[in-house]
Amino acid sequence: MTEAELIARAKRGDAAAYEELVRTYQGIAFRTAWLVAGNAADAEEAAQDGFVKAYRALWRFRDGAPFKPWLLRIVTNEAHNRRRTAGRREALALRASGDVVSGDAAPSPETALLGSERREELLAAVNRLEEHHRRAIACRYFLDLSEEETAAVLGCRRGTVKSRLARALERLRAELGEEA
Amino acid sequence: MTNLDAELHGLAPFIELPPEPELAPAVRARIGARRPRPGRLVLALALVLLAVAVTFAVPPARSAILRWLGIGNARVEFVDRLPDVRTRRPLDLGVHTSLATARKSVRYHILTSKLLGKPKDVRLRFDQVAFVYGDHKLVVLQSEGTFFTKEVDPRTNVDRFRLNGADAVWISGPRHIFGYVAGPGGDHASELYLVGNALIWQRGPLTLRLEGKVSRAEAVRIARSFR
Secondary structure, eight states: OHHHHHHHHHHOOOOOHHHHHHHHHHHHHHHHHHHSSSSSSHHHHHHHHHHHHHTTGGSSOOOOOHHHHHHHHHHHHHHHHHHHHHHHOOOBBBOTOSSTTTTTOOHHHHHHHOHHHHHHHHHHHHHHHHHHHHHIIIIIISSOOOOOHHHHTTSSSSHHHHHHHHHHHHHHHHHHHHHO | OOOHHHHHHHHHGGOOOOOOOOHHHHHHHTTOOOOOOOHHHHHHHHHHHHHHHHHHHHGGHHHOSSSSSEEETEEEEESSSOOOOSOOOOOOEEEEHHHHHHHHSSSSOOBBBBBTTOSEEEEEEEEEEEEEEEETEEEEEEEESEEEEEOOOSSSSSEEETTTTEEEEESSSOEEEEEOOOTSOEEEEEEEEOOOOEEEETTTTHHHHHHEEEEEEHHHHHHBBBO
16 A cells, blocks of 8 residues: 555544554654654654654645655654753764674675774764754764755755755864865 | 765764664554544635634624634634633743744744834744744744644634734633644643733734734734734
């Protein structure tokens, strides 16, 4: 069944169809919420509440529009609310083993390029960025969101995503003592 | 792709992420067998019927006839009994910001008022921009996608009229509650506030709201000045 069919069924009250949409997007919804809320417990609550609210708001979802950015916007709002309350953020960290996830295919050329010291240096520099720059970098590079999806998460225009990313990379280069 | 681009892409698989929870069963349990709200066609029809109801409603019977009234992103809900909100708290208007930053943060053109001049404070919450004038005595809010509700009981005066060619509502009276609906999502039942008089109006794709101790005539004058 296509995503459009699942949405159409969910709009008619088919909970099983909506459950399938939840399964499709729960990973990215949770990771996005984690990025914004700053911890796993708040992220799980935010993602779950976001899915429930998205279901209730589904009647006004425009047919044919991309579902993922719409959903991520709702989840992000939920995560924002929790972040304001908690007021904390966990820094991004490297996997303890230093390996990529087991079961992944052979590392990409970009992955193979990075030595462990460089990984640590790069991530430490990302963590030192201002929050809006760090978040833009994380959305585009670590969560692999499109510009439209990143705009939904950041709550800004696509053009702003481009300029914010450009500034974030500029700051990152400065942090790393590199030239453009 | 620059070297830094490539390195950041390459870094992604090494980032430690918390284990992903299984959300589907809990979400399904919470949504139950309830269907999402009515589709657009039904909603549009309901709005037409409500508009007729507003026109012909007799004041004492109004709460029995009207269930809710839609103005842009606002929804005025007529209830027999308001939720138990005893204290009057300041609205959570969001983070402090500047007009320049707000302009970069939202997708729409932010309207300003020459009549009121520069606001004392600019706040941002979701895509809602709030201008605060004179120590919170007057607040004007605008948004394109942030939905909100107003709950009113039968003693509240709710007058619907046309302003700048679009629908507007003037809410006045002793009992009136504001409740948020965040972004494009659902209700935030925990965020309820007792508030004073309010004017809600539309301008293009935006829904604007004015709250403060002003008369209806003053509110309308201020609303017209936002361009």
